[in-house]
């Protein structure tokens with residue numbers, strides 16, 4: 283191992299090795315991911331692109347410990363997650379991974395601040411201050427107690443981003459972070475994401491949007507579940 | 513808000529979720545209200561009725577009446593019979609020997625036929641809890657309510673019984689309970705006023721139902737060993753049957769009420785199933801951002817229980833109020849409703865309502881919390 287490789291291994295936040303994900307359904311089996319090797323480092327922004335149905339969301343779910351691969355291994359900061367119990371996986375998600383979903387997935391009954399501190403709801407201590415700071419950072423300091431139906435699409439996406447960051451995750455996983463947004467708002471979100479990665483967070487963003495790739499360090503192309511390179 | 517948030521995050525989330533579908537939550541809680549209301553009203557009414565009836569019958573069941581057996585041919589009990597009865601009842605109740613005959617009673621120009629009782633201890637027989645009936649009776653006449661009304665008698669009036677004149681020393685209060693004696697249409701004289709020496713009946717007023725049974729058994733074994741000397745009469749079995757009937761009635765009423773709670777349970781189940789299927793995605797998000805299955809389960813169960821707590825409290829209060837109002841508007845005595853023992857009815861019904869809601873929410877909550885988050889998010 284060269285010193286360079288070693289440094290890279292230490293800073294690897296998430297790694298997939300030979301990951302295959304197969305869905306068995308009535309019509310037969312669908313291979314959503316096939317023998318995928320992938321890693322994301324600290325402070326790196328990786329775009330995952332590819333045609334619809336190529337396995338991007340599946341890959342993100344596996345990376346985010348929401349889904350288990352059929353074969354292959356997933357490592358979170360150098361530790362394999364295969365042996366974790368459902369409860370330990372839940373803890374790992376809360377502690378290390380921030381999700382930004384394509385359609386925001388904010389809880390409609392909660393205000394912006396409450397949505398942001400939701401991951402900490404069952405933890406001791408009050409994360410309201412941190413939630414407020416994060417909302418201010420994404421430019422929503424004046425929308426703290428608005429509920430999602432009182433926010434625009436871009437504002438909701440920023441609340442979702444703040445929520446993903448509330449536990450200071452090692453990795454941020456974003457599925458189509460700009461999918462529903464106009465170009466201007468999309469740019470704002472991407473600026474934010476760039477800033478987050480500069481703080482040391484590894485970012486994986488699934489996208490159809492060429493705009494996104496302008497902001498990323500590298501691009502991984504998926505075709506029919508196989509990584510095809512940049 | 514924040515401090516409850518911090519301490520009871522499940523409660524806050526549950527309240528928010530319920531307030532989003534107020535009408536639906538209200539209807540689900542209404543099912544519990546109706547069920548708990550039914551249990552409380554029927555339970556309290558049944559309890560109160562059976563209490564009131566037992567009170568009415570109470571003294572009756574504790575009385576044992578011993579009279580000469582028909583086979584013996586005797587008209588009166590002998591002194592040794594009386595002694596045996598006294599020994600049997602020792603420590604278990606009061607023994608009141610009684611002479612009974614019929615007679616014409618006249619006063620103030622009126623005339624009626626009445627039962628004439630001879631006893632020296634009228635209070636034990638006719639004046640339970642009433643100070644106006646003397647404990648011991650040596651002279652004069654005590655007149656039953658009906659006779660007194662018919663002949664316009666008051667204390668101090670003069671009355672003729674079978675040709676002898678007596679001063680009225682007391683009036684018997686109108687009796688409310690059922691009794692084998694008929695004091696309302698009777699005149700009670702001291703037993704010396706009767707020519708015959710023996711007693712035609714001995715009434716034992718036992719201290720409790722169990723004592724009454726024991727006395728009856730012992731009198732039987734003492735006096736009816738070789739031959740049938742006396743007949744022992746007790747209304748115990750009738751009272752027992754009546755109590756048993758009320759027990760059955762109560763059970764039946766509660767079963768009907770229970771059915772409405774089952775319906776309420778199904779409605780909570782249905783509402784929770786609807787809620788969790790609508791909120792599948794949200795629950796998936798909770799799981800994805802690191803909220804544990806058990807914590808999601810807790811939120812959903814708190815939601816279901818809140819429906820039960822609110823519905824149960826309203827139902828228990830309304831039910832109790834309805835029974836109290838019923839008691840004030842009808843012959844049902846209020847004391848029988850407000851018995852301290854009756855507190856368990858609304859409390860129990862409330863607890864049962866909460867339990868029913870919890871049970872109704874259990875499966876939907878479990879299903880939602882245990883669903884893999886990827887699937888919930890995709891749906």
Ligand SMILES: Nc1ncnc2c1ncn2[C@@H]1O[C@H](COP(=O)(O)OP(=O)(O)OP(=O)(O)O)[C@@H](O)[C@H]1O
Pocket residue numbers: 305306307312313314332333334335336337338339340341
């Ligand atoms: N639960 C499932 N059961 C069966 N097949 C599935 C399931 N989830 C995904 N697939 C299949 O796996 C493949 C990859 O799906 P995935 O959602 O990862 O695609 P994607 O690249 O995110 O597409 P898009 O850009 O449209 O979101 C598709 O062929 C899809 O039909």
Ligand SMILES: [Mg+2]
Pocket residue numbers: 338339340
């Ligand atoms: Mg997708």
